[in-house]
Amino acid sequence: MNPTSALVVIGNEILSGRTQDANIRYLAVHLGEIGAPLKEVRIIPDIVETIIATVTEMKARYDQVFTTGGIGPTHDDITSACVAEAFGVPLELHEETAALMEKHYGTDQFSAARRRMAMLPRGATPITNSKSVAPGFTIGNVHVMAGVPSIMQAMFESVAPLLKHGAKVESRTWYALSLYESMIAAPLEAVQKRWPALDVGSYPFHRDDGRRGLALVVKGTDLKDLEAAAAAVRDLIAAAGAVPVEGEPPL
């Protein structure tokens, strides 16, 4: 069994619609690649009790939990304090991080606000990265990262080698124009039943130019089963009178 991952997006800006989230898909793809697939995402507001309760619940339920957002120097950056609380440990100055930041900014510019970003839960390991001197951190099975996508990605690259890995989740996709779900529902269900360990999905698309069709996707970790099921999907598309196109949506 692959290890499970979950993501907690901490951010009023996503819930208000101000910002289009760009981190969920990045993590979904990369966690699938290392075989620790994303099983749940929660987007929650910057409220102390909500963050503590959500992190507490998710770290018990999943093998590894990621958070994004709320680790900067302003008053709405409360993630680190909440994660400390969820682990029942104090938030304290991480001396090594403070020294790195003081060196980076210079003593004059290492302000009280910046000092906040060197405060980590006791026992946490900093996630140093190529984009920001202020780190993310890992405590227990929780990995706390920035919300800004470029910094989040640098933190993920840095922590990825230390994560629980499993078998890569592979997928095969067949596209077909002018194919409707109701035309293939029964044979597609038969494919799912024949390979219960795979994940067989059907996703309609509607192009702006009016063309419609389906993407049929098979996902799993067993390559032999995957290829066999993908072939069965190709055949059921053809049997329904449509043209199966592999990999990319037909133009």
Next chain:
Amino acid sequence: MNPTSALVVIGNEILSGRTQDANIRYLAVHLGEIGAPLKEVRIIPDIVETIIATVTEMKARYDQVFTTGGIGPTHDDITSACVAEAFGVPLELHEETAALMEKHYGTDQFSAARRRMAMLPRGATPITNSKSVAPGFTIGNVHVMAGVPSIMQAMFESVAPLLKHGAKVESRTWYALSLYESMIAAPLEAVQKRWPALDVGSYPFHRDDGRRGLALVVKGTDLKDLEAAAAAVRDLIAAAGAVPVEGEPPL
């Protein structure tokens, strides 16, 4: 107090990274406009027990709950059955919907797969819409919608007049280049403390061309307070030596 909204995104395709979600932001913006702001989003897989447990929890916690995804005709479309279970009612053929669909498709083409889309929880009201003859539905405080963005939006437009409304959540945004959070953390916190009913946020941006800066956002329903707090934010940007630009990010 404004009514609260929550969203449950049901979809393996979002969790696998295959699809970039487009519904969260749409609903976030439109629910803010009708004064029923989005307070939490959960993205969960197509697993019966998970859907039932999540809908049960969310409908008790929030004034209104939306779901997207899983109401088509294929085997992985299990949302309607799960929502019926969460309300403790049977899933049954909705005669009026079945009649509409049979008329639309013709008796020959109204297949068993399509008939599945006329199955609603007992007591549900169909969400008829301009894009698909197969409806979404409302039961209790839960509004069940399609996952395909164009259909979801048509369903939301259809159901919006029937939703719980509140005071519109307004926002004012000031942008500033070359301003860093650590430079304004203290005065920004003072603004939040002076207007505790408003939501004062700080969002760094990093452009691809290397330019960086901040967006400072004030949100709330009291326009007089909002304008006063926005003016205070403008002043604190200027006091930090940067140029406040309203509304749109400076190029």
